Amino acid sequence: MSIPAIDFSAFRKSTEQERRELANRVTEEFKKHGATRLINHGITGEIDIREQSDKFFKLSEAEKVATANVRDANPQRGYSHVGSEATSKVNKRDQKGEFQICEDDDVDQELIDAKEHFDYTRDGDEYPTPWPSDVSIPGFHDWMEGTFLPDCMRLARDVLTAIELGLDVPVGTFTSCMESRVDELRIQHYPPLPVEKLKAGKIKRCHPHTDFGFITLLFQDATGGLEVEDRANGGWLPVTPTADPTEVGVYIGDTLVHKTNGHLRAAVHHVVAPLSLKDREDGVMPERFTIALFAKADRHADVGPMPRFITSETPQRFPSLTALELHNKRVGQLYDARPKA
Numbered sequence: 001m002s003i004p005a006i007d008f009s010a011f012r013k014s015t016e017q018e019r020r021e022l023a024n025r026v027t028e029e030f031k032k033h034g035a036t037r038l039i040n041h042g043i044t045g046e047i048d049i050r051e052q053s054d055k056f057f058k059l060s061e062a063e064k065v066a067t068a069n070v071r072d073a074n075p076q077r078g079y080s081h082v083g084s085e086a087t088s089k090v091n092k093r094d095q096k097g098e099f100q101i102c103e104d105d106d107v108d109q110e111l112i113d114a115k116e117h118f119d120y121t122r123d124g125d126e127y128p129t130p131w132p133s134d135v136s137i138p139g140f141h142d143w144m145e146g147t148f149l150p151d152c153m154r155l156a157r158d159v160l161t162a163i164e165l166g167l168d169v170p171v172g173t174f175t176s177c178m179e180s181r182v183d184e185l186r187i188q189h190y191p192p193l194p195v196e197k198l199k200a201g202k203i204k205r206c207h208p209h210t211d212f213g214f215i216t217l218l219f220q221d222a223t224g225g226l227e228v229e230d231r232a233n234g235g236w237l238p239v240t241p242t243a244d245p246t247e248v249g250v251y252i253g254d255t256l257v258h259k260t261n262g263h264l265r266a267a268v269h270h271v272v273a274p275l276s277l278k279d280r281e282d283g284v285m286p287e288r289f290t291i292a293l294f295a296k297a298d299r300h301a302d303v304g305p306m307p308r309f310i311t312s313e314t315p316q317r318f319p320s321l322t323a324l325e326l327h328n329k330r331v332g333q334l335y336d337a338r339p340k341a
């Protein structure tokens with residue numbers, strides 16, 4: 001089984017009835033795995049992940065480090081080297097085997113994510129991005145910040161509108177608390193990795209985790225290796241890249257889980273060897289590039305469960321807190337850094 005790719009073109013240009021049907025279909029997929037895949041979603045510009053990302057990751061170590069992310073509990077900005085963030089520290093399975101947000105420090109400290117990344121947001125944000133100079137990468141900032149980020153933000157809001165329709169909550173329920181546009185984009189590079197290195201179980205391209213925002217949009221190159229937890233059968237569903245380079249995976253994140261009191265569950269995902277290398281003992285996993293848009297709620301928005309999702313059968317599961325409080329708690333877990341009180 002795999003996650004079907006849904007044609008999203010009808011969402012912007014069709015009758016109300018067709019929009020609702022599409023919204024229901026997308027929401028049903030989210031209910032199954034916390035994930036869906038979309039094609040024909042309106043981002044038509046060249047999504048050449050490699051071309052854009054390569055420019056940054058090919059910079060010298062010194063130039064990359066000059067834009068380094070500060071490893072604290074604030075929103076991530078700039079460059080993170082291989083092994084910097086530890087996704088293994090953010091979630092844990094509960095007694096029923098379901099993945100939950102980690103609430104204590106009892107996690108394996110030695111698991112390494114074999115990836116480097118650069119995180120950014122729009123200019124003018126209160127947490128500014130340390131961009132590399134335009135001399136070292138001509139056009140990089142303008143394309144990333146000026147074109148790609150707004151396109152992704154628009155698509156994320158459309159998908160959230162579809163979820164509002166699919167859940168039959170008033171339109172604007174989620175999207176009205178995204179006005180300050182604090183979404184974040186991440187370009188990600190997984191350097192070549194010998195399969196042998198995976199054997200000891202300490203290194204993965206990315207350990208199982210859930211993302212922190214409302215939803216994540218994920219564009220991947222043709223390498224493969226991303227998998228989503230298969231809730232119905234156990235195990236994992238490979239999100240195998242298709243021939244369509246614009247295809248985007250969409251994943252439910254913790255903020256939407258909180259707001260819906262667990263009615264929607266987050267997509268648990270990880271990155272392992274691509275299918276062609278899965279049963280091999282040797283060989284080298286080729287490098288891999290992806291781009292993620294983390295669609296976020298306004299920092300001061302209350303992302304505690306909405307009253308309509310709290311019932312006698314489903315009592316309140318999460319506290320009332322702001323999006324920034326939830327986000328900082330989660331980012332802090334990546335770095336063993338506590339948010340400031």
Ligand SMILES: O=C(O)CCC(=O)C(=O)O
Binds near residue numbers: 188211226271290292
């Ligand atoms: O690169 C991927 O396929 C997944 C990355 C990811 O899960 C993340 O950055 O949160």
Ligand SMILES: [Fe+2]
Binds near residue numbers: 209210269
């Ligand atoms: Fe993720």
